Amino acid sequence: MYSEKVMDHFTAPRNVGEIDNADGIGEVGNAKCGDIMKIYLKIEDDVIEDVKFKTFGCGAAIATSSIATEMIKGKTIDEALQLTNKAVVEALDGLPPQKIHCSVLAEEAVKAAIEDYKKKNNK
Amino acid sequence: MYSEKVMDHFTAPRNVGEIDNADGIGEVGNAKCGDIMKIYLKIEDDVIEDVKFKTFGCGAAIATSSIATEMIKGKTIDEALQLTNKAVVEALDGLPPQKIHCSVLAEEAVKAAIEDYKKKNNK
Amino acid sequence: MKMNKRIYLDHSATTGTKQEVLEEMLPVFTTNYGNPSSVHSFGRDAKKLVDQARMRVAKALGALPEEIFFTAGGTEADNWVLKGVAYANKNKGNHIITTAIEHHAVLHTCEQLEKEGYKVTYLPVDSYGMISLEDLKASITDETILISIMYANNEIGTVQPIEEIGKIARERKIYFHTDAVQAVGNVKIDVKAQNIDMLSLSGHKFYGPKGIGALYIRKGTKILNLILGGGQERGRRAGTENVPGIVGLGKAIELATENIDSHNEKLLKMRKKLIDGVMEKIPYTRLNGHPEKRLPNNANFCFQYIEGESLLLNLDMKGIAGSSGSACTSGSLDPSHVLLAIGLSHEIAHGSLRLTLGDDNTEEDIDYVLEVLPEIVQRLRSMSPLYEK
Amino acid sequence: MKMNKRIYLDHSATTGTKQEVLEEMLPVFTTNYGNPSSVHSFGRDAKKLVDQARMRVAKALGALPEEIFFTAGGTEADNWVLKGVAYANKNKGNHIITTAIEHHAVLHTCEQLEKEGYKVTYLPVDSYGMISLEDLKASITDETILISIMYANNEIGTVQPIEEIGKIARERKIYFHTDAVQAVGNVKIDVKAQNIDMLSLSGHKFYGPKGIGALYIRKGTKILNLILGGGQERGRRAGTENVPGIVGLGKAIELATENIDSHNEKLLKMRKKLIDGVMEKIPYTRLNGHPEKRLPNNANFCFQYIEGESLLLNLDMKGIAGSSGSACTSGSLDPSHVLLAIGLSHEIAHGSLRLTLGDDNTEEDIDYVLEVLPEIVQRLRSMSPLYEK
């Protein structure tokens, strides 16, 4: 059902956890639908120095969170805002059709965290 | 499907054939329905001295013709008129439900042949 | 007495499962027994097997894998098509065209639909069992939503002009279904080239297992579901998948279609010997069905003055398994609707014998039939009040 | 790493076919492969096998052989009952009573009937998944033609008070159907004593083959046919009989019902160990279903703060096959309708795990689960934004 890449990120997810005093936090989804993603950013000079996530959700939700955090780490916030769910799906070598919405969630969580950072910093 | 008795009478039917100058001939059924029985009687002093049959029909039709002729051979015509399809079925150790009508045919053929004899002899 | 001889000449009723087919099925019963809907490895393994079988069926028909839906057999597939298309296309019309010689799975479903208010045209056939394309064209109305015409007849073997029918249906934008239960493995099928929108098949007719079949549904076809429940078969046919059956069907259709030519060559040779021999040795005999456009394994005769069941029983006692009419109708009292539709009288129709050849038959089997059959027919005729010699 | 360990704990989704069952089936594929409708010896041999299997099924249920009809599985049997009874008894009424926790084979067919104008009452259940007999009585109207209540639930294992329901239905002269797909082989069934008019079952749930099931229909019950065509199953269910499947079903039901007590004893012991162990070792865990009136092989938990699929995948990587909700619904995004019906919030319902034991499980399997499961739950919780430790 899932690609090897998905299973790899699901089995050994990167960047799991929280960041104390994060510069930006984004939370999307809700438990009612079975998926919540929460992303924490540490940002310096508009560059994402560190990123962590916590996710409640299916295998695809965990894998997309993991790879999305890898994809934006070290990027500028403008670059990170370019992240699309399509790019996430491709990076995972595909997702089953009914799981595409997990990748949308990952894109939205990243954006929400950056928005939060911008708001806090009046950008 | 058929009892051993039926198969015995079907495989080696008794009294197959015609009787020249028969005293009574009965024919019932029709080819449209898939079954015709024709019974020939040789009668002396109201006793059935000989009986032959010809049948176009299924296995049960052939077996019932055969056993019915056996059952009436040597009987008086009054005795032979008592022959019921039930007795024929019992003598054959039963017939499948959809084949009961073949036994009715046998009863009717015997009766028709005796009727024919009576008519010819004004009885 | 040749008591132990058993010659099976009823391959259109059903076939035995080939050893190679059974071998692929065996581990699915005891090892890869997962439910394809399950997330775990047992389930995923089962799903892979189902997907592989679906690809094999698709390949055999020239279809896409996602156009193949597994059913419990040909009957369910036929029921599904007729009801599913009728109910889904009510708004477009209420008229269905079929033939007088379809299998009862089609005919009885059509009768049910008639009770519900649908109109059904049953196209007549000529003395060979062939429909007329002119009749077909003339029967199409603005209300026609489905043309359902069998590929090949199960009793007399006549093969219809499927490609031409497909063309007519496509031109008029009417769905075309064909019941190919008897055709698969005997004739070459290409649903795209032949413009077939739906096609029914059944595993046990081509050396696969019983209780499994498939319906091909061209992508985009409007059809409702027949069996409701779980989301199996991409939400189109509910019920835990018969995985061993599906695997067997996949293997069987691959075997049946991959060397169809050499297979048919052997059958045609045996059939010619059988038909020529019977016609030569037994007087007052009629060959039913089309002389050329017929299934390569089908021979169907009427022997005047005798009745089919007693003929079958006599053959059976000699170890020969044949049928009279179709397997479903023998045992009933009416002669086959197919034989009546080709214009036979009841009387003649009652004396029919179908012998259908298969991969397990040999030339010697035919020799034996030609030795035994004439005697039996003669004996029954001598008992028949209709036969005046 | 214990890579090769495979522990199957998903017996409610499907079971492997037992060796003894398969052995009875094998000759039917390749030797006794006749069509039971055929007149010849191949056909008669097949018919005898079908008759024998029918007797075995009848015996297991306390029914008469002529009350047993073979189908392609539980789904077809459920579809048949609901549509068949609804259509045949239109003149008597248009109201059906069922429950909110039925299998989709029942629920989706009811929804279809609602579209056609029938009225359906879906009885609620309490937090254990049990219906109330008072609710049932109160919902009966003069229009009620059918009560369809599952014997045991496939997800949470709750067993309904079937005998009491049967009594109520009989008193009110309303047909009573029970979907016993999960019950056969796990609980003792006697259709006469329990006043059951119709009962569905499916072979692959009790170590028989997939793709074969049966419907028991009490003599005299008014029900129309679902699948139309040939005259098989005494004119009630068309389609060439799946003889190997039928033979396998017969053997499997005999094995499953003949020593049900000793079989259950073993299951109950393992289940107690499993449930006690899980509840003790894993905090924030809920046992779903009734504490006592449940299938002997069913354990169903909700682990707060985590989601079922990721739990299943992790278990699978450790070689443990379980399910979350039913096999049919996992893979969909909605939590199980059964878990919602017993009053769980969506959030909690998403974290469910069903482990269903079977004859092939051992105490060691349970030890292994109790070793592995707490770690996995803990790991997933530590990744969950909902879990604040």
Ligand SMILES: Cc1ncc(COP(=O)(O)O)c(C=O)c1O
């Ligand atoms: C032409 C045709 N259609 C449909 C069927 C029904 O197939 P099944 O009996 O496998 O359901 C058969 C065979 O019985 C057939 O010959």
Ligand SMILES: Cc1ncc(COP(=O)(O)O)c(C=O)c1O
């Ligand atoms: C309670 C219940 N009813 C019906 C079914 C359907 O049975 P099948 O999938 O064999 O058609 C199942 C199993 O999937 C079930 O658990």
Ligand code: FES
């Ligand atoms: S969390 Fe929604 S399906 Fe993946």
Ligand code: FES
């Ligand atoms: S001749 Fe009519 S069924 Fe026997």
